Amino acid sequence: MNSTIWLALALVLVFEGLGPMFYPRAWRRMIASLSLLPDHILRRFGGGLVVAGVVIYYMLRKTIG
Template sequence: MTTTVWTALALVLVLEGLGPMLLPRIWRRMIMTMAQTPDRLLHRFGGGLVVAGVVIFVMVSLHRG
């Protein structure tokens, strides 16, 4: 289980790093747009990501048996 968590974290870091590395202008524009987005919308978006992550984690865990 611990190896799986570290592998998942490593994958997140790689994916997060691809944006600024490959498309810095687009990434910067996206960050500026997010900075102007109302807090309530960011809360909902973040909550949706958390729920999606938990659902995927549970599905993968159940599939492994």
């Protein structure tokens, strides 16, 4: 795989780890409230995140080289 993808994955893991590390109670409440949402809302949210990630990756890839 491309090293850029590995670096992006590492950055995502760092950001994902900051929530439970610094704000465990807020993170736990957020996860609990997400678990109450219907499946179609979670799918829409996940799809939006995927699209946003692909757009950002494409824009950065074009800018950086």
